Structures are given as C-alpha cells and as structure tokens.
Amino acid sequence: MKKNVIIMAATAALVLSSCASKKELQNCRDENKSLTSNLQSTKEDLAGKNARITSLEEQQRGLQQALAAAEAKYAKLQESLDKSLSNASQNNISIEKLVDQINESNQYIRHLVEVKSKSDSLNMVLTNNLTRSLSKEEMKEVDVQVLKGVVYISLADNMLYKSGSYEINDRAAETLSKIAKIITDYKDYDVLIEGNTDNVPITKTNIRNNWDLSCLRASSVVQALQTKYGVDPKRLTAGGRGEYNPLQSNDTEVGKQRNRRTQIIITPKLDEFMDLIGEAPETK
Numbered sequence: 001m002k003k004n005v006i007i008m009a010a011t012a013a014l015v016l017s018s019c020a021s022k023k024e025l026q027n028c029r030d031e032n033k034s035l036t037s038n039l040q041s042t043k044e045d046l047a048g049k050n051a052r053i054t055s056l057e058e059q060q061r062g063l064q065q066a067l068a069a070a071e072a073k074y075a076k077l078q079e080s081l082d083k084s085l086s087n088a089s090q091n092n093i094s095i096e097k098l099v100d101q102i103n104e105s106n107q108y109i110r111h112l113v114e115v116k117s118k119s120d121s122l123n124m125v126l127t128n129n130l131t132r133s134l135s136k137e138e139m140k141e142v143d144v145q146v147l148k149g150v151v152y153i154s155l156a157d158n159m160l161y162k163s164g165s166y167e168i169n170d171r172a173a174e175t176l177s178k179i180a181k182i183i184t185d186y187k188d189y190d191v192l193i194e195g196n197t198d199n200v201p202i203t204k205t206n207i208r209n210n211w212d213l214s215c216l217r218a219s220s221v222v223q224a225l226q227t228k229y230g231v232d233p234k235r236l237t238a239g240g241r242g243e244y245n246p247l248q249s250n251d252t253e254v255g256k257q258r259n260r261r262t263q264i265i266i267t268p269k270l271d272e273f274m275d276l277i278g279e280a281p282e283t284k
Helices: 002-086 095-133 170-185 210-227 253-259 270-278
Strands: 142-147 150-156 189-196 236-240 261-268
Touching: 002 142, 095 142, 095 170, 150 170, 170 210, 170 261, 189 210, 210 236, 210 261
Parallel strands: 189 236
Antiparallel strands: 142 150, 150 261, 189 261
C-alpha cells in the first residue's frame, strides 16, 4: 500500500511539472509574438520618417537649383551691364534701358521665389492637416509625401479595394472622406488619381490586363470622391499606369504589395504658373 502511494505521488509531480512547462512555453510564445509585433511597428514608423526626410531633402535640392538658375541669370545680366559701361562710348546700347531690364528681371525673379515659397507653404499645411486627421492605423496604409512641389497620397490596394477587384472596400470610406475634405478645402489645386499594379497578369474575364485594372481602380476613386464626398469633378482626373511605374522590384511579395497602390496627386493649377512664365521679361 505504501508503495502505491509513493508511485501516485511521483505521477502527480510529473503531471504538475509538465503543466508548468507548457504554461511557461505558452508565456514565451506570447511574449515573442508581442515583441515581433512591436518590432514590425517600429520598422514601419522608421520607414515613414525616412520617407519624410527624403521628401524634405528633395524640396531643398529643388529650391537650390532654382536659386542657382536665378543667380546665373543675374550674373549674365550684370556682365552685360559691366560690358556696356566699359564700352559706352563705342556702342549704341542704352545703359538706362539695360538697368531697367536688370531691375525688371530681379523683380520677376523675386516674384517667382515668392510664389514658389507660398506654394511650398500651402503644401506643407495641406500635408500636416491630412496626417493629423488620419489615425495611426490609417497611416500604416497611407503614405503622404511632398515631392517637387506636389503632394502625393499613396493608398494600399488591400485597404481600398476588394481582392482582385476595382470595387472600393467599405473600410476605405472613412479614410477617403478625410482626404476628400482636404481636397475640398484647397480649391486652387487639381487632383490626379493614378492607379498602379504589380506585374502579375489579371485573370478576370471582364478586365483585359493590368492597364484596365489600374484605370478602373482610379476611376472608382474619382467617382467616389465626386458622388459620395462632393468633390468638384472639374478638378479630378483619373489615370492608370498599370505595372509600369513600380516603386520596388516585383520579384518579392513585399515589392508587389508596395507596387499595388493608388496615388492621389494634388498639384497647383498649372495655368497659373504658365501665366507667370509668360510674364517673364525679355532680355537681349
């Protein structure tokens, strides 16, 4: 009898030990899952910040190029003036007229710089207003950048559309409504909706290829902005680039996922800038 009691006690100890080990193993698995999730979130935040740094660097390069061009033009005019001054007695160039040309050119350059600065400021305000209105979860699927004076809003296809379709997903409604409000508030901007795909051929019977799919997806967003959110259709343009504007290589699933996107591109009205170019003073 005593021997049986000892055996039962040993068996119970083994069972309790096994349960404790399973519990510890599960705790380790849970902790590993949590750490993996935190690591992914940190990587995504870092990627977003790197993208914004790249955007700001691109803007800085654009301004530096514009300034260099303006300085080169000024130097050329100054050289003409210096030459005219040194040879005033030997030619018929009107020094007064040349000075007026230089002053007019300088005024035009200052005006261009002011317009560019105003446009950049409006773009930054627009971008800040949009990013503040989006939740942390939405920002994981929406990328906002300013490149060369243009605001790019890139939306992941799995957030916008039903799988393999151009029909807009119900969960995209809130995000599109926030973007539509920003577009409506900034009435002096035109809006291009651009669809992009990966290089995997489409197999739908009613869609011929990725050109069709990208254009249909862009058209769906345009019509949603117009009919559901009241954006003036005269400001909207829908276009598709198929698989021919990739962000990354299509050799990996991550690359394909990045390439499947729809971009909302917000630009200043080009006719206003063309008018400014037409007003440029002539130099001889």
